[in-house]
Amino acid sequence: MSAVLADMPETIAPATSKAIAPSKGGRPWTFYVLATLFAAYVLALYGPMFCIYILSFQDIRGGLVFPMKGQSMHWFVDLFTQVRTGDVKGSFDRSIKLAVIVTVITVVVSFLAGLGFRRRFCGDTFVFYMTIGSLVAPGLVLGLGTGLLFQALGLNASWYTSALGAQLSWTLPFGVLVMFAVMSRFNHVWEEAAYDLGASRWQSIRLVMIPVLAPGLVAVALFGFTLSYDEFARSLQTAGSLNTLPLEIWSMTLNVTSPSLYALGTVTTIVSFIVIGASLGTIVLIQKKRGSRTKG
Amino acid sequence: MQPSSTPSRSNLAGWLYISPLVLVLVPFFVAPILVVLAASFFATDGFGGLTPGFTLASYVEVLHSALTLKLYLATIKFTVLTWIFTLIIGFFVAYFLVFHVRNQLLAIGLFLLCTVPFWTSNIIRMISWIPLLGKEGLINQVLLSTGVIRQPLEVLLFSDLAVVIAYVHQLTIFMIVPIFNSMARIDKKLIEAAIDAGASRFDIMRLIVVPMSKSGIALGTIFVVSIVMGDFFVVKVMSGGGSASVVSAFYEDVGVLQYPTAAASAVLLTLVLVAIVSLILRTVDIRQEITR
Numbered sequence: 001m002s003a004v005l006a007d008m009p010e011t012i013a014p015a016t017s018k019a020i021a022p023s024k025g026g027r028p029w030t031f032y033v034l035a036t037l038f039a040a041y042v043l044a045l046y047g048p049m050f051c052i053y054i055l056s057f058q059d060i061r062g063g064l065v066f067p068m069k070g071q072s073m074h075w076f077v078d079l080f081t082q083v084r085t086g087d088v089k090g091s092f093d094r095s096i097k098l099a100v101i102v103t104v105i106t107v108v109v110s111f112l113a114g115l116g117f118r119r120r121f122c123g124d125t126f127v128f129y130m131t132i133g134s135l136v137a138p139g140l141v142l143g144l145g146t147g148l149l150f151q152a153l154g155l156n157a158s159w160y161t162s163a164l165g166a167q168l169s170w171t172l173p174f175g176v177l178v179m180f181a182v183m184s185r186f187n188h189v190w191e192e193a194a195y196d197l198g199a200s201r202w203q204s205i206r207l208v209m210i211p212v213l214a215p216g217l218v219a220v221a222l223f224g225f226t227l228s229y230d231e232f233a234r235s236l237q238t239a240g241s242l243n244t245l246p247l248e249i250w251s252m253t254l255n256v257t258s259p260s261l262y263a264l265g266t267v268t269t270i271v272s273f274i275v276i277g278a279s280l281g282t283i284v285l286i287q288k289k290r291g292s293r294t295k296g
Numbered sequence: 297m298q299p300s301s302t303p304s305r306s307n308l309a310g311w312l313y314i315s316p317l318v319l320v321l322v323p324f325f326v327a328p329i330l331v332v333l334a335a336s337f338f339a340t341d342g343f344g345g346l347t348p349g350f351t352l353a354s355y356v357e358v359l360h361s362a363l364t365l366k367l368y369l370a371t372i373k374f375t376v377l378t379w380i381f382t383l384i385i386g387f388f389v390a391y392f393l394v395f396h397v398r399n400q401l402l403a404i405g406l407f408l409l410c411t412v413p414f415w416t417s418n419i420i421r422m423i424s425w426i427p428l429l430g431k432e433g434l435i436n437q438v439l440l441s442t443g444v445i446r447q448p449l450e451v452l453l454f455s456d457l458a459v460v461i462a463y464v465h466q467l468t469i470f471m472i473v474p475i476f477n478s479m480a481r482i483d484k485k486l487i488e489a490a491i492d493a494g495a496s497r498f499d500i501m502r503l504i505v506v507p508m509s510k511s512g513i514a515l516g517t518i519f520v521v522s523i524v525m526g527d528f529f530v531v532k533v534m535s536g537g538g539s540a541s542v543v544s545a546f547y548e549d550v551g552v553l554q555y556p557t558a559a560a561s562a563v564l565l566t567l568v569l570v571a572i573v574s575l576i577l578r579t580v581d582i583r584q585e586i587t588r
Contacts, residue, residue, distance in 0.1 A: 009403075013418055028497070029395075030396075030497065031392075031396050034388055034391065034392040034396055035396070037385070037388055037392070038387070038389055038392050038406070041389055041410075041468070042409060042410070043387055044465065045413055045465065045468075046413070047428075048421070048424035048425050048427075048428050048465070049413065049416075049420070049424045051427045051428060051434070051560065052423070052426075052427060055387060055427055056418065062568075064426060064427060064430070065432045065433050065434070066427060066433075066434050066437065066559060097484065100330075105320075108316070109316040109317050109320065110317075112313045112314070112317070113313065113314045113316070114308045115313045115316040116309075116311070116312070116313025116314040116317075117310075117314065118311075119306055119309075121306055121307045121309075121310030123307075123311070123315075124310060124584075127314055127317065127318060127321075127585055129510065130318075130321055130325065130326065131317070131321065131327065132326075132573075132582065133570075134321055134325040135522075136518065136522035136526075136569060136573055137325065137522075137526070137566065137569075138328065138522075138525070138526030138543055138562070138565065138566070138569070139525070139526060140528055140543055140546065140547060140548065141328075141329075141332060141543070141562040141565070141566065142324075142329070143328075144328075144332065144550055144558070144559075144562070145327070145328025145329055145330075145331045145332040146324060146327075146328045148331050148332070148335060148443075148555070149327055149328055154329070160321070165320065165323060168320045169320065169321065169322060169324040169325045171319060171418045172317060180583070182304065188332075191333050191504065196551070208350045214495070218430075226415040226416075229415065229417075230415075230417045230418060232418065232419060232529065233526070233527075233528070233529070237550070246417060246419055249417065249419050249420065249475070250419060250529065253419065253423055253533055256399045259557035261423065264415070265420040265423065265424065266419075268417050268421060269416050269417070270421060272415055272416040272417065273412075273416070274410060275415070276415050280408070285365075285559060286547055288372050289530075289570055
């Protein structure tokens with residue numbers, strides 16, 4: 001599904017310099033109708049989120065709804081210092097660490113799987129459908145199964161064992177799908193040229209494939225990090241005694257009725273935006289570098 | 297492609313490359329599913345203890361309960377409503393971006409604008425409706441102050457309406473991306489030819505755009521249906537406990553340690569989900585669709 005994200009400037013940009021609307025010249029009436037729909041969609045997409053970001057900056061009198069009562073950073077301080085809001089700092093720490101581990105494993109495993117799936121081999125369809133199954137299976141059910149499995153084997157569930165595996169069962173299918181889309185645009189001629197020049201299989205991967213596929217790999221990393229960082233249903237029964245951040249948010253939605261909840265939303269979103277920005281920035285930078293090299 | 301590789305060697309190489317994937321999916325997807333399947337046949341002492349054995353008691357209990365039918369009807373209602381709204385919005389947003397935005401860079405920018413929230417927390421996006429829809433929320437405040445209503449509308453939050461709003465908010469992106477992908481591949485010359493041949497805009501939509509976006513619609517449907525049917529926290533929070541779905545009932549069962557009935561209900565749900573997804577997959581070769 002993410003072919004466009006994986007190598008976005010390549011996919012569409014060179015196709016035509018201008019999209020051709022169904023009728024040329026003046027805008028048809030449908031343009032205005034659909035433009036309004038699009039604007040309404042984007043407003044509904046971002047509007048509520050911005051409401052809670054704004055409301056998280058209230059002062060101590062603040063409540064859960066508008067109007068805004070004063071302005072301060074009170075609820076952010078409250079979030080990280082109060083006991084009743086739970087162990088936000090610790091869960092934040094764990095979530096970031098877990099997301100980094102998941103990202104690294106997702107990128108490596110998806111890349112290797114992408115290499116493998118390029119050629120048909122006996123049993124490939126079975127593994128592919130297993131991957132799709134892992135994507136569509138209800139997360140809570142899988143999480144419970146993993147939890148019971150660990151219990152039956154006498155292992156302790158923790159965020160870096162059972163939750164790590166449960167999250168990988170969610171991020172890997174996405175990673176593999178993105179790699180499919182990325183690999184389908186890889187020109188085999190380059191790889192063959194590398195072999196003709198005497199490169200070993202490892203050299204052709206390291207010196208040809210990885211640099212060429214770099215934007216796609218960054219996209220896989222973005223999926224890995226953010227899907228893990230926001231993962232909830234699969235972690236619920238597998239994280240053990242120490243919460244990850246989404247689990248902390250979940251318990252806060254049930255207990256906490258102060259703008260602390262919104263402050264936590266603002267903080268996690270800032271982290272998400274930094275990661276998204278860094279990833280998209282890296283992709284654009286790589287594409288730009290390439291563009292200037294082919295021109296110059 | 298190395299010409300020297302024989303079928304058995306390429307089999308081996310293929311399995312070598314995907315072995316890490318298999319090594320993760322077997323213990324964390326296949327095994328848990330089998331554990332849930334096994335647990336559904338076990339007996340329970342009612343306190344979370346499981347007695348290995350083979351009994352269909354849990355299935356009988358689940359299938360005989362009037363609640364099961366109610367839960368499935370509620371789940372199907374949420375799934376169908378969400379599917380309809382995400383499909384309509386997703387289709388027309390994708391159509392707008394592909395066929396109406398003439399500047400390619402702008403189209404990509406607007407597309408990314410739609411996808412950014414996908415990478416932020418679902419729970420946060422869900423609770424962000426509270427200050428808008430609540431009894432003292434923004435919508436009620438505006439409606440009260442303009443005199444449209446005298447009493448605050450209570451149906452906005454903690455209702456089925458709120459559940460569907462939250463689903464559509466989270467899941468429309470899963471329709472937009474695959475449909476956008478399919479539409480972007482439609483050759484614009486085809487549409488020009490249709491215009492030259494005298495087709496109306498409605499004909500173009502009916503005979504070219506919709507048929508050629510079918511695979512994107514199918515992919516988006518798989519995502520939306522499987523996520524809504526597997527969800528429990530949106531139902532739990534946005535309905536305020538007033539509504540339940542199959543998985544939210546599963547969550548409650550697990551909470552009171554009724555593992556076998558929960559497992560039996562999970563197995564039934566998985567079967568329903570597999571049936572729906574395989575029906576959709578018959579209309580689209582997902583692997584070819586992604587690699588094309």
